Amino acid sequence: MPDYGHDLMFSVNLMPAADQPDAVVALVQRAERDGLDLVTFQDHPYQPAFLDTWTLLSYVAAATSGIRIAGNVHPLPLRPPAMLAQAAASLDILSGGRFELALGTGGYQDAIASMGAPRLTPGQAVDALEEAIAIIRAAWDVDAPGPITHEGRHHRVVGAPRGPRPAHDIAVWLGAYKPRMLRVTGRLADGWLPSLPHLRDPAELAAGNAVIDEAAAEAGRDPRAVRRLLNLAEPLPPERLAEIALTYGVSVFTLIVRDPRELRRWAAETAPATRELVAAAREGKTAPTPTPPEARASRAAAPLTAVPLAAVPTPDDGVRLSRTRVWDESTRPTGPAPDPGRRYTPAEQAAGQHLVDVHDHLRAELAQLRDLVAQVAAGTLDAATARSHISEMTMRQNNWTLGAYCESYCRLVTMHHTAEDAMLFPRLRRAEPALTPVIDRLEEEHQEIHKLLDRVDRALVAFVTDPAALDGLRAAVDLLTDSLLSHLSYEERELVEPLARHGM
Structure with missing residues (x-):
């Protein structure tokens, strides 16, 4: 779809x-100081x-003065629309017109039902959302x-007063994927x-548009x-973001961030360049076009900006937690040795460092996943009292804590690998055919890692129904740890x- 001009x-x-409440608020304030337009929270x-x-949105609204705020996204079944309308309008008034309302039908029905909300089919959830939007807009x-007055199948409001009036026309954004929700959005x-x-790919934006x-x-x-918005699980280069903006009409890019350094790069480098x-x-x-190789080479030769490569691949420490081996590491191919005299511009330095940064995020997430498993094993998540009814409910909640995190992490790894397979690796093959054996091996390892992620999911399902299956869950996470950390180090080394030399 063409550019919508926003x-x-x-x-x-x-x-x-x-x-880490103080760290969360500090990141919001950092985002405001660095000039970002919007901060959101899942x-x-x-x-x-x-x-x-x-509660957090209200707190950060008071702790900031200019940045816009929004949820990303609010699961509608957990909040009556009439109350939601009043809460949204009140927050918009208190923040000086800085709140936007992002809604979804709710992606985790078991968890939503555990909080006392009705369990809805996908079709019912869309019906309820349509009713809710009508009530919310009527209240404003x-x-x-x-x-x-609204007498609906899912929501009933009889003689409720209107107001308060929001400080500005609050935008209603919908998290939507299926055709019916997309039509509601339109x-x-x-x-x-x-x-x-x-x-799975930005090209799917065209079909949704x-x-x-x-x-x-x-x-x-x-x-x-x-307006077309897009959540990103990892940074994309300015050229790619510009392409998405101009080809698919996206005008709001939201990056999942946990590190102040990543936030600073997003605000100070990626945003202005895009x-x-x-x-x-x-x-x-x-449309923007990538910088030609000869231009990159010319910039690389500039003595005032080109310096030795600073990005350092993370070495494999050789520690293995499992006796199982998914692949033979001794058979991994290697690419051509780099030119020791080569120098790299700041942009090329950033291209090389980006892979390490993304992998560091994956390593940190993996460490947190292992910590959650360890907490369950130690009983700090109430697993030790799983036999009584109350403890069983607590245990289910703890399993949900672990399960929601694992699902998010597995999706993040899969998305990262899919992006490499679909966009990065083909470009590298064309730019440097000698890397083809390395890329072939990396793609093979991606497939094996995805199997290990599936194994973790299966082990998690078994553990949810049988706490005695904890050993199987730990074994699956250990094997994932060995394989993923080894793979990340190999990929960085090669x-x-x-990536720096070709400016990708």
Whole structure:
């Protein structure tokens, strides 16, 4: 779909960790100081490791003065729409018109039901969302005559007063993927908010745009009234973001961030570079193109900016937790030795460092996953009292804590590997054919790691139903640890320098 012409916004999505509240607020304030437009928080009330998102939004609104705030996204079944409308309007008033409302039907029905909400089928959840949007907009429309009355299949409001009036026209963004939700977005919403971990490739944005645009036109709306947003699980280079903006109309990019350094790079480097590319393309009516290799080589030869490669691959420490071996590490091919006299520009340095940064994030996530398993094993998540009914309920909650995290992590690894297989590796093959054996091996290892992720999922399911299966879960996580850490080190050893040299 062509560019919709919206100004670009850059945002971060922060984990509302209950054990690090000061760090969460500090990241929000850092985002504001660094000039980002929006900060968002995932909203999982059934996750005891998280702060309540509405409480957190109110707190950070008071701790900031200019940055916009939003949930990402609020599961509608857990909040009555009339109350949600009043809470949203109140927060918008208190923040000076800085709140936007992002809604979803709720992706974890078991967890939602555990909090007392009705269990809905996917179709019922969409029906309930449509009803809720009507109620919310009616509550904000204080100039309409009479109170609010809505007699629906899922929501009932009888004679409720309207108001308060929000400080600005709060945008309603929907997290949507299936055709029916996309049509609801086109008819009723102000924005579409998907995530790349759920969309397998940015090209799927085109199909979603087509459904939204058609539904908007049928409802008598201008498709440009629906802003297109995108959640990213890992940074993309400015050239890729500009391409997504101009080709698929995305104007709000939100990056999941936990590290202040990553936030700073996103705000100080990626955001302005992307804005510059998009502005230049809009002015010239052409899409941005990658810098030609000869231009990169010319910049690399500049004595004032080119220096030795600073990105250092993480070595494999050789520690193995499992006796099982997924592959023979001695058969791994190697690429050509780098030129020891080669120098690299700042942009090339960043390209080489990016892979290490992404892998460091995966390593940190893996360490946290192992820590969660250790806590369950130690009984600090109440596993020791699983035999009584109350303890059984607690144990299910603890299993949910572990399961939700594992699902998120496994999806992150899979998305990262998919991006490499689909976009990065083909470019490397073309740029440097001598790397083909290495890339072939990395792709093979990706497939094996995905099997290990499936094994962790199966072990987790077994543990949820039988706490005695904890040993199997630990064994699966140990094998994943051995294989993933070995793979990440191998990939960095072979690709950090080529990525820098080719400016990818």
